[in-house]
Amino acid sequence: MEFKRISSQKISDKVEEQIVRLIKEGSYKQGDKLPSVRELCESLEVGRSAVRDALTTLKGRGLVEIRQGEGTFVTGFNPKRYFKHMLMPNQKEIESLFQVREILETSVVKLAAVNRSEEDLVAMRKALDHMSLCKYDDSGQHDCQFHMAIANASGNPILHQLLESISSSMEKSMADFHRLIASKPELIYDIHHQHELIMEMIVCEDAAGAYEAMMLHLSYVKKQMRKGFSIRSEYIQTH
C-alpha cells in the first residue's frame, strides 16, 4: 500500500485555482480587468497577501498582467513565455532550436498542404506579396507571417503556438539573418523562389512536394546563416 504525499494546500493555491477556473470558464476573458486585490480578498475572505501571491504566480505563468495604479488584466496566450528563460543564444542552443524548427516546419507544411483553407492561402499570398514589396526594411516580419500562416493552415493550434514560441526565441538570430539578406540581392532572389515553390506545393495540395520544398528552404537558410555568422562569430559570442 502506497501513501500519497499529503500536501496541505495553501490558501494562495486555492485562490489561484479559483481565478484560473473563472478565466477558463469565461467569466473573465482576454483583456478583462479582474477585481482589485481588496475586492478579491473580501469576497474570498482571505488576507491580501494570499490574493497577491496568487496573482503574482499567475503573472509568472503569464496568464495575467499586473499594472500598478490600474489593476490586473487577463492576458491572452503569450507564446513567448514558453521559451522565455531560454534566450541564451549560445551557438549550441541556436542549433538545437533550429533543428526543432526544421522538424516542426517540415511536418507542418505537410499538414498545411492537406488541410489548408482558402483563407489560409490568401494569408500566405498576402505575406509573400508584402515581402517582395518592402524588400529592405521589414521583410523579416512578413517572412515570419508567411511561416505562421502555414502553421495556422496545419489545423493544429498547438503546432502553431510552438512554432511561434520558437520564432520569438530566435528573434535575435532571425533579425541578424534578415540584415544579412538585405545586403545581398542574390539571397533575396533565392529565398523568394523557395517561398513561391512552397506556396505552389501547398496550393496544389502536394504534401510530399511541400515537404521537400520546405526542407530545401530551411537547409538553404541554415547554410547561409552559418556562412554569415562564421564571419562575425565574435558578435554572437557577446550576445
Next chain:
Amino acid sequence: MEFKRISSQKISDKVEEQIVRLIKEGSYKQGDKLPSVRELCESLEVGRSAVRDALTTLKGRGLVEIRQGEGTFVTGFNPKRYFKHMLMPNQKEIESLFQVREILETSVVKLAAVNRSEEDLVAMRKALDHMSLCKYDDSGQHDCQFHMAIANASGNPILHQLLESISSSMEKSMADFHRLIASKPELIYDIHHQHELIMEMIVCEDAAGAYEAMMLHLSYVKKQMRKGFSIRSEYIQTH
C-alpha cells in the same frame, strides 16, 4: 532630442532579474537551495515582500519551487509548465497533442539512431526490462522512461524537454491508456514487440528503420486509445 520612456522598474522585478541571473550564471544549479527570504532581503536591502514577489513570480514561471518550512529550490527545467494551462483534455486538444507527439517522436528516433551513445542504449534497455518485469502496476512509468531515454539520445536537449512537456500534459490520457493495457495481455505483447523493434533499429543505427518502427508503434497506440476511449468517452468529457 528623444527621451527614453522612463519606466520605474519595480523593485521586485529587479530582484527577479538578479536571481535569474545567478541561476543562469550557474551560482545556483538545479536542486540548490536559494538563500532564505530573510537573508535575501537583507543582502539586497529591500523589504521581504519584494523578495517574496520575485520568488513567487519565479515559482509561476516554473524556475523555482517554494516549500514551506524548507526553503526555495531551483527546479531545473520543469517541463510541465510549458503546457500547464492547456490541461483541458477535450478531445480535440488531445488529438492535437498526440499529433505533435507523433511528429516529435518520429523525428527524435531518427536522430537517436544516429547519435546514441552506449549509456543511452543501457538506459533504454533498462527501461524495457523493467517494463516487462513489473507488468501490471507502473509499466507506464517505465514506458515513459523508455521514450525519454530515446529523446535524450537524440542529443537535442530542447527536443527532450518538449517531449517531456507533452508527456506530462498528456498524463491523464497516458494513465488511462496504461490502465487499458494492463487489462489486455495481447496489448502488452504487441507493444513489447514494438518497443523491442524500435530498440533494435536504434542499436544498429538504422534511422529509417527506427522511424518506421516508431511510426508503427504510435499508430498502434493511437488506434487502441481511440478504441478504448470511444467506449468510455463519457469519462473523458467530464475530465
Next chain:
DNA sequence: CAGAAGTCACATATCAGACAAGTTAACCAA
C-alpha cells in the same frame, strides 16, 4: 468656452511586525 493645472479616489508596490505552520536535526529518555 477651451485647455492647462490641480485634486482626489483608487489601484498596485513596498515595507515591517506579528503570528501560524511545516521541516529538520539534535537531544533525551524508555
Next chain:
DNA sequence: TTGGTTAACTTGTCTGATATGTGACTTCTG
C-alpha cells in the same frame, strides 16, 4: 534502538502604514 520533545529555521498569512502610478473630475485661467 526507538520514539518523543524541543529548538531553530523555514515559508505562509494577516494586517496596517506609507509610497507611487493612473485616470477621472474639478478648478483655474486666458
